[in-house]
Amino acid sequence: RKEVEQDPGPFNVPEGATVAFNCTYSNSASQSFFWYRQDCRKEPKLLMSVYSSGNEDGRFTAQLNRASQYISLLIRDSKLSDSATYLCVVTLSGSARQLTFGSGTQLTVLP
Amino acid sequence: SAVISQKPSRDICQRGTSLTIQCQVDSQVTMMFWYRQQPGQSLTLIATANQGSEATYESGFVIDKFPISRPNLTFSTLTVSNMSPEDSSIYLCSVRSSTDTQYFGPGTRLTVL
Numbered sequence: 103r104k105e106v107e108q109d110p111g112p113f114n115v116p117e118g119a120t121v122a123f124n125c126t127y128s129n130s131a132s133q134s135f136f137w138y139r140q141d142c143r144k145e146p147k148l149l150m151s152v153y154s155s156g157n158e159d160g161r162f163t164a165q166l167n168r169a170s171q172y173i174s175l176l177i178r179d180s181k182l183s184d185s186a187t188y189l190c191v192v193t194l195s196g197s198a199r200q201l202t203f204g205s206g207t208q209l210t211v212l213p
Numbered sequence: 214s215a216v217i218s219q220k221p222s223r224d225i226c227q228r229g230t231s232l233t234i235q236c237q238v239d240s241q242v243t244m245m246f247w248y249r250q251q252p253g254q255s256l257t258l259i260a261t262a263n264q265g266s267e268a269t270y271e272s273g274f275v276i277d278k279f280p281i282s283r284p285n286l287t288f289s290t291l292t293v294s295n296m297s298p299e300d301s302s303i304y305l306c307s308v309r310s311s312t313d314t315q316y317f318g319p320g321t322r323l324t325v326l
Contacts, residue, residue: 144319144320145305145317145318145319145320146256146317147316147317148314148315148316189255189256200246200258200261200271201256201258201307201315202258203255203256203257204255205254205255206255
């Protein structure tokens with residue numbers, strides 16, 4: 103079983119739609135959680151951290167369910183510029199706290 | 214935020230040769246990492262580059278194949294040795310900032326013929 107699993111998609115949605123991505127992680131000792139965004143042929147960039155209480159940044163809402171080892175990302179009123187691959191990322195506890203990446207979910211927002 | 218540059222941005226190499234990739238950060242950082250992203254896949258950590266000591270390699274990666282240098286807190290190199298077509302990939306340098314955010318360089322796109 104992969105450490106971080108995501109639905110690979112692709113998700114093709116019209117502009118203005120709401121879309122949700124899910125992610126599960128296998129290690130209950132995972133400590134920190136993130137969503138990264140990777141545009142085609144570019145490096146990953148941090149979109150947002152994910153907190154137990156849930157957090158919102160404009161049109162983006164991230165939620166964490168530690169009991170179910172489940173993370174989600176909700177994008178409201180999607181824009182053409184939201185088209186990218188969204189990577190679910192977790193870290194374990196410890197001094198190194200290396201990032202473990204999911205395989206990514208590809209989103210295309212259509213005009 | 215940290216600004217990371219990598220050289221070269223891309224290269225096409227013959228099998229059996231070696232390529233050294235450079236990573237330069239615009240500020241001193243404690244943690245530097247090297248990742249690989251194979252075509253159509255997500256990122257896999259190769260190693261943590263430690264300043265003043267040997268790099269810490271992840272399972273499946275060895276120093277003889279991927280020697281790493283970290284002479285100071287702003288610079289690191291990754292060498293891909295004795296290359297084969299299976300090494301064709303994007304190699305990314307990454308750093309963790311003082312705010313615990315992790316940033317990635319633009320990547321080096323390697324094609325081995």
